[in-house]
Amino acid sequence: MLLTVFTSTLNRAGLLPRIFESIVRQKRTDIEWLVVDDGSEDDTPEIIAEFARKVPFPIRYYRQPRGGKHRAYNMALLLARGELMLTLDSDDWLPDKAVDVIEEYMPIVRCDKKICGMIALKADANGNIYGREMSGKVLAAGDNAKYEEVMCTGERCIILKTDVARQYPFPTVEGELFMTESVMFSRLSIDYGFAIVNKVLSYCEYQSDGLTQNIHTLLCQNPVGFMIYHSQRINQATTLKAAIGAALRYVAFRSMAGVNGNAAEHSGKY
Template sequence: MCTVTIITPTYNRGNLLNHLYESLCQQTVKDFQWLIIDDGSQDDTREVVKGMSNAPFLLEYHYKENGGKHTALNYSHPYIKGDLVFIVDSDDTLASDAVETVLEDWQLYKSKKEIGVISYLRGRLDGSSIANSTAPDRYISTHIDYRINHNITGDMAEVIRTDVFKKYPLPVFPGERFMPEGWLWNLLSFHYKTVYRRKIIYYCEYLEGGLTKSGRKLLMNNPLGLMAHCKTFFASKTSAKAQLKEMLLYGVYGFCAHKNVGEILSGSGRIWKMLPVVPFSLALYLFWKRKYLS
C-alpha cells in the first residue's frame, strides 16, 4: 500500500490538470496515489485523465454528481489507499521533493498518535511564502492555538493522517455547495496536534486582497455551512478576539439562512455572549446584502 494519497477534487478544470500532473511526474519519490474526484465536470476532464494512463504512480479517477469540494472530499474516503492524505487543488503544483519530504517526516511522527497533521508552507510562483508563519521549524501546536490565536494568515499545505481524515467528514447541508475546510482544521485542534514545517512544498498563484464580490456572495449563499464553521471558534481555547469576530459572523450567516433572532441565539449555544452581538450582526448582514447580493 502506498503511504501518501494526493486527493484532487476538480470541477471543469480539465485544461489545468496537466500542469499538476507534470509536477507529480517529476516527484523524486513516486510511491503515492493520485486520487482525482471529479465533482460533476461537464468539460473534457475525463478524456484528459485518460491521456495520463502511463503515469509513473498510482492514478485513480472517480466521477460523482456535482455537490461542491467538501462532498468530493467525503466521497474520496473508500478509495484512499495511503496512510496520509494530501489535498492538492487542480490548478496548483507541488515541489519535486514534496512526497519525499512528507514520507521522511512521516517516519518521525507516525508512532506519535497525538500528531494528526503535518503542515507545510504554500509558496507563490516567485518562491515567497503565502502564510505569515513565524514559528521555528517543526514547531508543535494546534491550529487554534497557533494559527487562530496568533493571527497566522495565509493558506498552508496540510497533510493529515488518513484515519483522522475519515473520522471527521465535512458537514453537508441540503442545497449548499460550499463548506470551509477550516472547519476540519479547527475541529482537529480539540483532539490532535500539528507539526509546523518551515518548508514550501506546494505552489499556487495567489491573489492579494480580501474576498471578491463573488467570493462574499458564495459565503452568504451557503450560510448553514458557514454557521457550522463559525461555531468551531466558540470554544474556550480560542482567543476572545477570535470568538467575538466569529460570533458576529455567525449572526450574519444566521440572517442569511433566514433564521430569526431566537433561532440564532439558541443555535449558537452561547446565548448570553451572542445577545449583545446580534444587533451588529443584523447591521452587517443588511450592509452585505445590499453590497453583494443586489
C-alpha cells in the same frame, strides 16, 4: 502506499497537466493521484485517462454529481489508499522532491499518535510564501493560541494521516455547495497536533473564477456552512474580542440562513 494526492476538479481540464507533471517529477511509485470530478462538462475524463496510461503510479478518477469540493473530499476519504493524504486543488502543484520532504518527517508523525499530520508552507508561482513562516516544531492539540498563529497567518499545505482524517469528514448542508476547510481543521486541532514543516510543499496560482476570488458569493450562498464555522470559532477564540466577533458573525449567518439555520442548529446534524 505512502501518499494519496487528492484533487477535486470542476471544468479545469486545462490546469490538470500542471498537477500531473509535478507528480511525475516526484519520481515515486509509492503515491497515487485520486481525482474526484465534481460534475465537469469539459474533457477532464479523457485527459485523466490519457495520463493514467503514461505512468507507473496509480491514477484513479471518480465522478460525482455537482456537490462542492467538501463532498468530493468526503468521497476521497473513503477511497484513499495512502497512509497520508494531501489535497491539491486544480490550481495547485507540487514542488520537486515534495514527497521526499514528507517522507523525512514521517518518523515524527508515525511515532506520536496525537499528531495527525503536517502543516507546511504554500507559495505562489514565483516562490513567494502566502503569509509568514511558522514558529516551533509542533502545533499541539488544543493549543488555540498557536492554532491562530499557524493557521490564520497565511495559506498552508496540510498533509493528514488518512485513517485520522476519515474520522473528521466535512458536515454537509442540503442546498449548499461550499464549506470552508477551517471547519474540518479546527475540529481536528482540538484532538490532534500537527508537525510543523517550514518548507514549501505546494504552489498555487489562484484563478479568477476560483473559490478564493469569489468569497462574497460564497458567503451569501452558503450561510449555514459559515454559521457552523463561526460557532466553532466562538469556543476556540483566544480573546474576548475574538469571541465576540465570532458570535456576531455567527448570528449574522444564522439570520441569513433563516429556516435552514434553525433546522441545522436544532438537529445537530448538517
